[in-house]
Amino acid sequence: MKRKSRYTSDKFSKINLRHLVSFLLVTSTTVGFGVECQAQITSAEINNQTRINPQLIAQQAAYTLGTGDRVRVDVFDVPEYSGEYLVLIDGSLNLPIIGSVNVRGLTLPQATQLITREYAPYVRRPIVTVSLLEPRPIKVAVAGEVNRPGSFKVNLEGSEFPTLTQAITLAGGTTGAADVSSIQIRRQAGSGEVVNLLALIRSGDLSQDPLLRDGDEIFVPTRNNIDPGELRQIEAANFVPQNQPREVAIVGEVSRPGTYTVGGEIPPTVTRAIQSAGGVTPMAEVSSIIVRRPTRQGGEQIIAIDLLQLLRQGDLTQDLILQQGDTILIPTASQIDPAENRQLADATFGIRAVEPVKVAIVGEVTRPGSYTINAGGGNAQGAGSGSTPPTLTEAIQTAGGITALADVRQVEVRRPTRQGTERVISINLWQLLQSGDLAQDVLLQDGDTIVIPTATAIDPAEAANLAEASFSPERIQVNIVGEVKNPGSVEVPPNTPLNQAILAAGGFDNTRARRGSVELIRLNPNGTVAKRNIPVDFSEGIDQENNPPLRPGDVVVVNRSTLTRVSDTLGTVLSPVGRFFSLFNFLRIFD
Template sequence: MSNALDRPKRMILLTTGLIVSTVAIIIDPQVATARSSSIEVALTSAETSAGASETAYILGAGDRVRVDVFQLPQYSGEHQVLIDGSLNLPRIGSVPVGGMTLEQAAKAIATKYASARVLRDPQVTVNLLTPRPVRIGIAGEVNRPGSYTMSREAREGGTGGQLPTIAQALQLAGGITQAADLRNVRVSRLQGRGSKQTITVDLWQVIQTGNLGNDLTLRDGDTIFIPTANQINLAEAPQLAAASFSVDRNRPINIAVLGEVRQPGTHTIQGQGQPGQQGAGLPTVTQALKAAGGINPLADIRKVQIRRRTHAGSEQIVEVDLMQLLQAADFRQDLLLQDGDTVYVPTSEEINLAQASQLRSASFAPDKTQPLNITVIGEVFRPGPYTVTGSARTGQAGVPGGTGGGESVAPTVTRAIQVAGGIKPLANVRQVEVRRLTSTGEQRTITVDLWKLLQQGDSSQDAVLQEGDTIVVPLATAQDPGEAAQVAAASFSPDTIKVNVVGEVQKPGIVEVPPNSPLNQAIFAAGGFTNRAENDTVELIRLNPNGTVSRQEISIDFAQKLNNENNPVLYNNDVIVVGRSSLAGISDTLDAVLNPVGRFFSIFTLPFTLFNLFD
């Protein structure tokens, strides 16, 4: 019987190819037998391979496919995989295809047509038109781990499109965290018949080389796990932050800033810009320090720590050197922060005035216009607590600071002394102390040498102040008159001092003269001696720092230069007494004796004077 069927078939083959195709696949139901072993299956798909790790597409509920039976359009058409994972096809009804690849589904359909004795040796092709929405799970170092549903992206000018990739899935999950290990991304995928495959993907190659072959296309049911990096790589961090699947850099984040900053605590910062751009405003370490009011002068910016909690619950600690950022423009040190980070600025173990001077102009230095509460004690004209700002100017004795024009500068030791009325003549400017509390409550003492500032222009000696500082100006045990003149001309000395000149001068009273002026300058300011003055000697009365009063007879010699014997330096509130000459003293004594006699004779001669008037 088989031979009888084969003979007509061979005869038709000799006559016409068109009839061959039709007759060869239409089977008499009474004689048809299934020949599944000889089924020829052609497989096409809208998907392209993404590399060795790509696997065949697995059909599931919601997929839209096209089933083509060669030369039989009545059996061909578009179908959707039903919720039970089956296709409802003409003549044969339901065919289970859920969990199968396209090739397996084509074989199953061909087998069903053959076993139902509808077609013999059917050539079946299954094409994927529109895949179902992809349901995936994302875990690990992403901002919003969880379950997501992703739709297929439509192609231009046609149906279908491309399956979503890992990078697109990470974007949907809010982007990766800065602790992500992109070299070992794991994708778990269900295979046919319940098996599971784990694929390791190196997304770092996508960033480095643009090799999209590593950006695996996803399938329904895939699970993506982003592991935690063992340590943060400062060199790779900017590239990681710039990736398309990184976190949105412009969204606000909450961070904590502790240690040597002006306003420690929790802060919210928001970035705008691109990594590696100076001043771009990204949520970086320096932006966090700005939000915390800037660093204190005692900050050790070489060892700033960023403490970061991973999604696994462990803590990562990375140390950055912001001095490298200032000196070498190493932007890798200005690490991009993420939500929940803690920035800790330690206290410097050794005080380096030169480095502290550099910090005053850093972008993360304290706001220069913010007032500071400080105390100035010792050899200044008005010791006590003060509020100073960077806008203070050189002050007069009795004028607490003021506002000056131009750009603001940070409040320093000399500005605090200015606000306190300036130093006294006996101040020891070589050993001025700044007493400062650290963030842990420990007191540190910084000794500054303002003489170096005057002599060498060493501006590092003019230390920047911070909230709560106490400046102590000690008393000098001895003073060189030559140095006194230079100190008197300094910006932190008062503009004038007050000296009281009494006695035989033209304009007795209080006069104002420059600090460290010699005695003769005060006498000149009082108009000079009268003709009754003892111009050889004067008396100098001085209130000493210990509360005692000293009196000194000075032999005047205005031809002499500044010296303690003949023309001493004057201090604030000194009193100069100019006495009478000996001749003036005798004259005054005679006047005191003769004045009563003169008054007597004046009374005795009064009637005669009146008589002469009427004569």
Template sequence: MLNTGLLKFLTQSVAGVALFIAFNAAVSSASLAQGQPVLPNRQPVIPNRQPVIPNRQPVIPNTQTIPAITQPASPTTQLNTNYLLGGGDLIRVNVFEVPEYTGEYQIPPGGAINLPLIGSVPVQGLTTEQAADKITEKYSKFLKRPLISVNLISPRPINVLVAGEVTRPGSYTLSLQGGAGNNPGVQYPTVLAALTSAQGVTLAADVTQVKVRRKIGPDAEQVAILNLKDIIQTGSTAQDITLRDGDTIIVPTATALNVAEARNLFAANFAADPNTPRTVAIVGEVNRPGSYLVTTGATTGGAAGQAGGAAGSGLPTVTRAIQLAGGITSQADIRNLKIRRNTRIGSEQTVDINLWQLLQSGDVNQDIVLQDGDTIVVPTATEINPAEATQLASTTLSPNTIQVGVVGEVKKPGAIDIRPNSSLNQALLAAGGFNDARASRATVDLIRLNPNGSVTKRQVKVDFSQGINEQTNPILRNNDVIVVNRSGIAQAGDSIGVISGPLGTLLNVVRLFVGF
């Protein structure tokens, strides 16, 4: 039989449970019947939270624009900046509480140091932390819980290879500046220091894509792409990364030259030395085509104020080379000059220059700085504008004077100096004009030595009332010769004079000897 108390407890419990269930059922029924507004009141909480997601969505595009902005100026791969031990480093191995095992060691070329008790330990290519772990592993066989640290006392010189568009590609040893090792004043060499050691980048370089290759293991390397133009434009030194032993710097060749940026590159401290003489060739419509050594310094010739400060700046520029070549001829097309430039990869860059833009608007960027080995081509104009020709004659692109010969029946025959782009009429007047009694005024002969070595002669009808034109008053070139012929009356008189003169004297001598 069941205990009376237990039966009472069970009965009361069952009743309590039944009462509790009935109460909950009643509450639930009441909630269902009376609580319909509650659910709608709670439901808007979800919609109220939903707009938060759209509000957060714009954050994603904003964060994505950060690498897009910095990407052109940032390395494609973040280089490992850890210092890797190698031959020539002086390190200190500290063995805690075992001073007889502590000491300084010069890492030999093979990269293995000889330590007490454990012998040879290779540390080539390891960081100081990795070297300490390796030495700890070796000592753990002989010491209980060895505590070992490795410190770099004096790092080895940095050997790097510089290739591509630099003045002197090759291998260079760069020294550290300031302190050494763990001293706080130590300064490792940077990319700019390496380029300066290679005597600067050439003017054919693309400084926005400079590559730095760094070995991080026996068969692995990292590559960073640097935009050195940021240093010029913004002064940012983020691109001038520090170098490590064994790095390779490659300066690529630009696919095209921007004349507006060429001068900025030339002025940079990592460009080639502006004072270094450079040999260039100049061909075409100049008075003395050939090869010239272009240096810095003051320029001469022409009206300096007209050809712009570019010519007077003393930089080894196109206008300076033209001056050395005797200036342009009257047939030069200064709007379409070309510079042919050899690159380190064996290709040829072609740079278009418009010196008329330099003269008219003062665009000194057109007067680009030359590089050793450049060839300047001054083409022949298809059409000569007399007004422009006269203006060119007063610039430093033209020589101070040209020399022409005026011979025959003029008052002052001989060689005369005239301004460039002077006309035939001006040369005749400079020679004193026609000899009134003897000159043939209708036509003169113009004799010209052509650049190809041939000689041409043509008759020109003289008309002093005409301006510059190719038919009656052409522009003269250096070394032209004008021949003023005798008139018909002068020719007849000269024939009679010859017979009555020397020939008559000869006849008198003959008569004297033969007796007639």
């Protein structure tokens, strides 16, 4: 037979109502915020409790008890029935008098109602309060686009439950393929919600970072469309790993394709990865770079990057932050834009000569052949230092400069691609000379072949300008023959006028030369030979008619004067007679 409590209704009626309400308010604000049963409190009294945290009220109302929770059970005015208890492994509480009570899966209000019913036979009109003192570690699962998917146990500090972003951080943060605007939370009771962390990032909407419960399952889906600008916003969030080393592959038009580890102290971006690979080549199409990103579902995302937009407009969204396993593809340009190459040479990830460049130069240059050239021109003696590659004009200078027959308007650079094909770049060096168009002085790539064609016609005015160009030879060779003091081949600077070339050969022979004019013999581009008489005046400046500038290979013939020709003729005629008298004088010796 059950024993009735000594606490009857007569004694209960003597209890001061004010003390009862005070007790209820105090116990309701303890750690874990207890929930009481059968206590009626007016709305005015509730509004006066300014210390009540509405978020904790909602949190505790949803919390379900389980193994490891430490709770306090208070039976009003029955201290021997009150105390702190641990939810045992079977989900029960071992309470005085009533013994084992199974509370697993119950919320605090539900547990309060159950214990109240259990004590009703022993305590008349029992008033029971159940408070959560120390919640058990909760277990959540995180799957999808996170770096370390799996289940995680979270030790709670006081009544602080973990948030969604904290759980994602435990899972290593989201990947670059994550759709953080549609994260799914599935609960044990079968309910769930969809959370938009972009709203948290952009507007600070804390409702999008909900508190988690034991047994929650979090799924981070894969995004369908990639927005580089959005990715940069997400990468700055605290639930995304920062600057961790990541292994990526770089293929296509870079100096050293391969696998690289990027990141660490600096963000692992596309441009950093390209720098690690030695920069792009002159054949790179940097406006159409592709980043291939693997997803957790075994698929692949394609992200289009335009680094020209980064260079010209400073659009940092194009400098994508890389993820583990990304592959960067630098395609080959269908057409070479020399001006664009010049821009790339100035970029941090741009065209670099990591090693000396090997090129072939054929056609109208002084010394056609194969050359290994360092940046800045000149034959290479060792490895390069990663500076800007050599240019077309530097290569021509290395080959001794162009000849007088060169057609600089139709120079070609034939460039092999990584696909085994060949691209032809048409260059107009005359445009470089006339308007200073540096885009015509293209950057060279290893394996280039430079073709300098032969001109069909030479404009004398153009020839003079070309002779002064940096890619013309520093000195040219002309032949001065005939009646000069030092006949033969003479080296003179380009554009040297005819009269100065004669002086370079020692000047006229004062006794034999015809001083009035000389003959100029010149080989034309079409293979014909031009010959004309040029009057000589040593006080004359450069003049195309009377004192033309010489070209490489010109021949200047200084003829004999009339007196010299007569003298030489007489000497030839009289030479046998002279030999006769010489023989006669010899025979007289024997007389």
